[in-house]
Amino acid sequence: MAEGAGDSAGGGDPEVQRLRRLFRFFAATQCRGRSPVYEALSEGVAGDDELLDLLMSAPGEQRRPSLLLAAVNLLLASNPGSALAGYYPIHGGRRPVDGRLMPAFAAFCAEHRAELGRLLRTRSTQTNEIRRCVALRLGLDHVHRRWPGPVALVEAGASAGLNLLLDRYRYRIGGQEASPEDAAPVTITCEVRGGIPAEGILGPVPEITCRRGIDQHPVNVADPGARAWLEAFIWPEQVGDLAVLRGAIDLAVSAATVTVAPGDATTDTARLLEELPGNEPVVVFTASLLSYLTPDARTAFAAQLRQAAAHRPVAWVFAEAPGLVATTDHLIAPDGPLARRNSLYLVGATLRDADRRDDALLALADPYLRWLALAREKTDDFQWLPANAG
Incomplete structure (x- = not known):
């Protein structure tokens, strides 16, 4: 689904709308100036109901941008040759953010939807900065x-x-x-x-x-x-x-x-x-x-x-x-x-x-x-x- 399409399609669900706002807030306040990749992905996910729906499988208190992004990142560690990994320097990628990033992210999520669903249902946000x-x-x-x-x-x-x-x-x-x-x-x-x-x-x-x-x-x-x-x-x-x-x-x-x-x-x-x-x-x-x-x-x-x-x-x-x-x-x-x-x-x-x-x-x-x-x-x-x- 193209970025922004989710603003009208399926946008009546209050939880989807909350997640959309949360991803945009995350992009603007946490990612901007720190991670061009996550800023672009968070903006993209905010406009895509299919990707937002992935996070609906997580417990309510765990529905956070960081949980979805971490679940994808975990799977990328086992798939360093994927197109998406090419944007992640931590996985050896060197490609700058461009118009192919969101399609690569959406394709990776679609290919690994079952694994992502299991991770989102069973894992919790866990950081140690x-x-x-x-x-x-x-x-x-x-x-x-x-x-x-x-x-x-x-x-x-x-x-x-x-x-x-x-x-x-x-x-x-x-x-x-x-x-x-x-x-x-x-x-x-x-x-x-x-x-x-x-x-x-x-x-x-x-x-x-x-x-x-x-x-x-x-x-x-x-x-x-x-x-x-x-x-x-x-x-x-x-x-x-x-x-x-x-x-x-x-x-x-x-x-x-x-x-x-x-x-x-x-x-x-x-x-x-x-x-x-x-x-x-x-x-x-x-x-x-x-x-x-x-x-x-x-x-x-x-x-x-x-x-x-x-x-x-x-x-x-x-x-x-x-x-x-x-x-x-x-x-x-x-x-x-x-x-x-x-x-x-x-x-x-x-x-x-x-x-x-x-x-x-x-x-x-x-x-x-x-x-x-x-x-x-x-x-x-x-x-x-x-x-x-x-």
């Missing part, structure tokens, strides 16, 4: 300044738990090295915007007494199939990111110091925190978790943190869309233009114990932490950062 460790380190530094000493670390929505190994990676922030003392096999890079010197942005990592994750569908990186599914969420042009992910996975397999348990962040987080040994503060990290939760579920997650903080100090460090942070009980919740800048992510921290709480906005960043802009004041609205900063 370890650049978000930069946000975690910013938050840990903020916590450590207020609560010196060791901390326990928990990630809600941890996937494979790779972010829990944050102190095993090398960092290059704004071109400045910020590395562990020993050689690290994985390097995380992040640009700095706003004219603030990059030197010293990341403080030393405090002692971490234990590392735990919780996820509805934890990824066992020792399983080749699970590893391949995680790699399928790397975008076509991100050859370097694929190498970084593979290095982090290899490190996780060899380290064997991280545990990710199955569970729901909205009902099981407080129990997990109460089961942790010791009484040192717990830092709970989330990145993109709120986008997977309904408004009621976001309220329930915040309640889990309040419940746990009645027993020991708890800090929530996050990298989330500003508009979604505004729906939680964060005291310095963004409003006005900042709350609408959901193509970017807010990095912040909320510290709680039985008697007090402290909320802070730390930075505004690219959703994948390719760059960040540090807050200039506690209630910064970031209006000084250009609207097209993405």
Whole structure:
């Protein structure tokens, strides 16, 4: 079906219309400037009811552009000679985006429709963008300044738990090295915007007494199939990111110091925190978790943190869309233009114990932490950062 044909054909289904809008939003806010292939494909899928119908076989909460694109990418790894693979540098392709991309995508989906349907019915969105460790380190530094000493670390929505190994990676922030003392096999890079010197942005990592994750569908990186599914969420042009992910996975397999348990962040987080040994503060990290939760579920997650903080100090460090942070009980919740800048992510921290709480906005960043802009004041609205900063 030609691009745009789906706007009128079969367009009366509200779910199809929702998916159409979602793919166009994804193209404009996530793909533009980052992936010409996925931008073109997302726009094309938005106008093709047959391709949108593929995603209807997925559970309602999993009907996302990233799930369809990852399922196709997984199958492409076994079909590197296909016409579509020629557009994917991660599969050795070198062809630039042109008018044949969408026909190649549609033909590949038609040829593998049964396999795609099975993947979409049974798999879930599963990413581990370890650049978000930069946000975690910013938050840990903020916590450590207020609560010196060791901390326990928990990630809600941890996937494979790779972010829990944050102190095993090398960092290059704004071109400045910020590395562990020993050689690290994985390097995380992040640009700095706003004219603030990059030197010293990341403080030393405090002692971490234990590392735990919780996820509805934890990824066992020792399983080749699970590893391949995680790699399928790397975008076509991100050859370097694929190498970084593979290095982090290899490190996780060899380290064997991280545990990710199955569970729901909205009902099981407080129990997990109460089961942790010791009484040192717990830092709970989330990145993109709120986008997977309904408004009621976001309220329930915040309640889990309040419940746990009645027993020991708890800090929530996050990298989330500003508009979604505004729906939680964060005291310095963004409003006005900042709350609408959901193509970017807010990095912040909320510290709680039985008697007090402290909320802070730390930075505004690219959703994948390719760059960040540090807050200039506690209630910064970031209006000084250009609207097209993405």
